[in-house]
Amino acid sequence: MSSAAQYRPETRLVHSGTLRSQFAETSEAIFLTQGYVYKTAAEAEARFKGESPGYQYSRFANPTVAMLEQRMADFEGAQACRATATGMAAVTAALLGQVKAGDHAVAAKAMFGSCRYIVEDFLPRYGVESTLVDGTKLDQWRKAIRPNTRTLFLESPTNPTLDVIDIKAVADIAHNAGATLVVDNAFSTPIWQKPLELGADCVVYSATKHIDGQGRCLGGLVLGSNEFIEKHVHVLIRQTGPSISPFNAWVMLKGLETLAVRVERQTQTAGKIADALAGHKKLSRLIYPGRADHPQADVVAKQMTGGSTLIAFEIKGGKDAAFRFQDALKLVLISNNLGDAKSLVTHPATTTHQRIGAEARAELGITDGIVRLSVGLEHADDLIEDMLAALDRA
């Protein structure tokens, strides 16, 4: 296994973690196998006792999955990584793995719909109380802390309004209370933000998004110190079984090789689109981390090294106008997904955030005119022309 710590980040995304078989293949092999065989009964015994290195069963570990985990850990600067079947399996393992009945968790209320489900519905069902706060207000985090608070959870930038939360400040609040901080870094990607360096104890990804980046497979990743992963995540994943398929792990592994070039280009294009749309007469608001008029531009400058592949904007005229805009797009596709090579547009109020209800949406600033754009790899000018033409018809 090449541990490529001496190389620069983009080089590590291409080479770290490669396990070359006896055939010396250039591209990493897909080890599509459930199990492994042993030369002797004694070797099987030693393997199960942990006295002989090697694989036993692909729910526990698999060489293709191990390559993905090692490459990602290397890039993130984490001691340990575990891959999961989906991003939600990663979030669930990171949160459930830390708590027991009687504990308390705090989370920023602006988050991916299914994450809110875990915090608001599942944790309480198992005796873990949770408090939701406005993540951009540090006072609310401080006030929410109780003696039994075990973990804090946030995503930044948030979905879909792209608010930015001060990760270092929230990590300090967590640590002062003897709690941990888990950050969902899916929107930002490891290219632009490194939560562990900012003090987080655990970072999770939906690899489904930018890491695949071409809309093919689901996957998730949990990263942290050896201690965090061993104590909270390792056994839970092994024994409850949200393991990623080796095929999907391979797609993610190859996705990492092009992650930097894709995210850099998509971000550059998003910046051009944001500038082209800002101040448009059909828009009442445009939010782009990377523009000086972002509400938390100071925090963006402090903790992110680049902008975002996502833009949010509010179309005047509410749902009808937002629908007319989406339906008039010829190139940008209507989808609830993000991080794809194809540009995708979402109307959160009627899709991803339908479940939480009008009151919770109002609280999060998700009005009926808000549209989220995930910028792909098309030419910036084609996208800008498509968007401007569709806005004319909104």
Ligand SMILES: *Cc1c(COP(=O)(O)O)cnc(C)c1O
């Ligand atoms: C998509 C997403 C998830 C869930 O990931 P899946 O791979 O769909 O399970 C979690 N958090 C964020 C921020 C996401 O964008």
